[in-house]
Amino acid sequence: xxxxxxxxxxxxxxxxxxxxxxxxxxxxxxxxxxxxxxxxxxxxxxxxxxxxxxxxxxxxxxxxxxxxxxxxxxxxxxxxxxxxxxxxxxxxxxxxxxxxxxxxxxxxxxxxxxxxxxxxxxxxxxxxxxxxxxxxxxxxxxxxxxxxxxxxxxxxxxxxxxxxxxxxxxxxxxxxxxxxxxxxxxxxxxxxxxxxxxxxxxxxxxxxxxxxxxxxxxxxxxxxxxxxxxxxxxxxxxxxxxxxxxxxxxxxxxxxxxxxxxxxxxxxxxxxxxxxxxxxxxxxxxxxxxxxxxxxxxxxxxxxxxxxxxxxxxxxxxxxxxxxxxxxxxxxxxxxxxxxxxxxxxxxxxxxxxxxxxxxxxxxxxxxxxxxxxxxxxxxxxxxxxxxxxxxxxxxxxxxx
Numbered sequence: 224x225x226x227x228x229x230x231x232x233x234x235x236x237x238x239x240x241x242x243x244x245x246x247x248x249x250x251x252x253x254x255x256x257x258x259x260x261x262x263x264x265x266x267x268x269x270x271x272x273x274x275x276x277x278x279x280x281x282x283x284x285x286x287x288x289x290x291x292x293x294x295x296x297x298x299x300x301x302x303x304x305x306x307x308x309x310x311x312x313x314x315x316x317x318x319x320x321x322x323x324x325x326x327x328x329x330x331x332x333x334x335x336x337x338x339x340x341x342x343x344x345x346x347x348x349x350x351x352x353x354x355x356x357x358x359x360x361x362x363x364x365x366x367x368x369x370x371x372x373x374x375x376x377x378x379x380x381x382x383x384x385x386x387x388x389x390x391x392x393x394x395x396x397x398x399x400x401x402x403x404x405x406x407x408x409x410x411x412x413x414x415x416x417x418x419x420x421x422x423x424x425x426x427x428x429x430x431x432x433x434x435x436x437x438x439x440x441x442x443x444x445x446x447x448x449x450x451x452x453x454x455x456x457x458x459x460x461x462x463x464x465x466x467x468x469x470x471x472x473x474x475x476x477x478x479x480x481x482x483x484x485x486x487x488x489x490x491x492x493x494x495x496x497x498x499x500x501x502x503x504x505x506x507x508x509x510x511x512x513x514x515x516x517x518x519x520x521x522x523x524x525x526x527x528x529x530x531x532x533x534x535x536x537x538x539x540x541x542x543x544x545x546x547x548x549x550x551x552x553x554x555x556x557x558x559x560x561x562x563x564x565x566x567x568x569x570x571x572x573x574x575x576x577x578x579x580x581x582x583x584x585x586x587x588x589x590x591x592x593x594x595x596x597x598x599x600x601x602x603x604x605x606x607x608x609x610x611x612x613x614x615x616x617x618x619x620x621x622x623x624x
Contacts, residue, residue, distance in 0.1 A: 224477050225463070226252060227288070230295035230302055233481065237301050239332025239380050239409065243481025244440065247334075247412040248472050249302070251386040252292060254325045254336040258310035265304050270297025288473050305329060311368055313361075320360035322392075326372050332380040332409070335372060337365055337396070339387030339416070353391075353451065357420040365392040366399050373404040382410045386472055387447060390416020394437060398430045405429050413439040415448035415470055418455050425453070440483060442469035444490040449497040461486050 224232060226249040237246060261269050270293060296302040306328040313322045323338035353359065373381060381404070385393040390413030397411045411433060424430045439457040441448035444466050448457070460483040461476040462469035469475075476484040489497075 224479075225473050225475065226477065227291050227295050227473065229477050229481065230292065230299040232479070233299070233301040235301060237305060237329055239329050239334075239382060242329075242334070242382060242410065244412070244438070244483045245477045245481040246301075247382070247384045247410075248386065248414055248475060249292070249296070250305075250325075250327055250334050250336045251339075251384050251389060251412070251414060252289070252472050253296070253327075254323060254338040254385070254389065255289060256293065256325075257312070258307045258325055259312070261307050262309055263306065265306050266293075266296040266299070267303040269307065270294060285471070285473070292473075308333070309372065311364075313364060320364070322361035322364045324365060324368050324392075332382065333372065333376055334382045334384065335369055335393075335396075337383075337385035337389035337392040339385060339389040353417055357423050361388070362392055362395040362399075365396040369396040369400045370404055373401070373407060379407070380409050381407050382412070383408060384410075384412030384414065385416060386414040387416055387470065390414050390439070390448070391418070392416075394424075395419070397433055397437075398424055398427055400429075402429065405433065408433065408436060411437045413437065413448075414472065415441045415445055417447055417450040418452040420451060421453060441489075442475065443486055443488070444469040444493045446470075446493060446496050449489075449493065458483075459486050459489060460484065466492075 226245060229245045230249060233245075261272075264272070273293070296305070307325065308328040309326040311322075311324050313320055321340070325336045325338075327334040327336065369381075369383065373379075383393045383397050385391070393411055394413050394416070397405065397408055400408075416439075437455075439448075439455060440460050441457050442460050442462040444462075445459075446467065447470060462474045463476060464471065464474040478484055
């Protein structure tokens with residue numbers, strides 16, 4: 224099942240101390256909704272108030288999935304009474320800051336969910352800034368709001384989590400928050416989010432105290448979640464999709480217990496990409512990384528790109544080509560050097576791994592009759608509100624590394 228089906232399937236009331244991986248991923252996805260004006264309401268109350276033409280969803284290509292999730296939690300025995308306690312959002316182009324956090328009141332504790340990257344150009348530039356910047360504006364905001372919420376709700380246990388960039392923000396906030404706040408943190412969930420630059424957290428005493436409470440999960444084909452990961456342990460989740468679609472949380476497979484369905488190997492192509500990034504970055508001085516990111520951003524701005532979807536336009540590509548002609552010769556030369564260096568790294572990594580696209584037969588897991596019945600019932604409910612268009616949901620295969 225996926226997170227929408229989990230909301231329909233789970234019957235026990237949500238308890239902070241017994242929160243599952245599926246609960247965490249679901250709450251992290253709800254951080255993509257605009258909750259302004261809904262603070263203090265339960266999911267059930269919000270669903271009753273929201274009309275078909277006004278539901279608080281962030282601009283996304285997968286609006287139908289978020290509608291299904293909102294409807295599911297509003298009717299869910301497990302989630303209906305969860306309260307949206309607070310919502311904060313910052314969007315600042317000059318500082319390349321795209322940040323949003325939601326505080327959920329679970330009754331006996333708090334879940335602080337950090338939004339990942341949205342579809343805006345500013346949001347994606349902040350992701351690229353991670354290549355050379357060890358401290359983002361959104362990380363600082365995540366930490367500050369965690370401290371604020373802890374002070375507002377004294378003595379309440381806290382869970383922090385996020386998907387994609389939100390997972391990085393969750394870890395950063397927990398590692399650098401006040402010590403008395405850290406002691407109240409039960410768990411930190413990083414769902415396929417990147418790590419940190421070398422030297423930033425390894426020797427941090429608070430990071431060491433939190434080590435057993437940090438849970439990082441990535442799908443078989445993880446790229447973003449393996450960036451800057453260093454030696455941080457992670458577990459691998461099966462997903463009902465191929466390639467980069469595995470990053471999409473609605474494709475992650477969930478067991479009847481609320482745990483993710485595990486596998487024990489990464490996709491060989493994901494490993495290749497990770498090794499290329501890890502080999503390439505140390506050879507690039509910080510100035511080169513910054514120049515690359517800023518030049519790319521300037522090109523996209525010159526092409527009047529505001530959202531990632533704008534890249535599909537032929538006019539956009541034409542404007543970017545025109546912008547390239549205006550670059551100084553020195554900048555062009557540096558970019559070409561970086562490009563050829565990247566080709567060299569790709570060639571060496573491919574040769575050293577003996578890379579090939581092999582696909583062993585999938586091993587199918589036998590489900591009990593009760594599980595099949597529950598899955599069928601949940602799927603039947605979802606079929607009634609199934610969107611006309613949704614991302615591909617093919618079952619992934621175990622790929623050899």
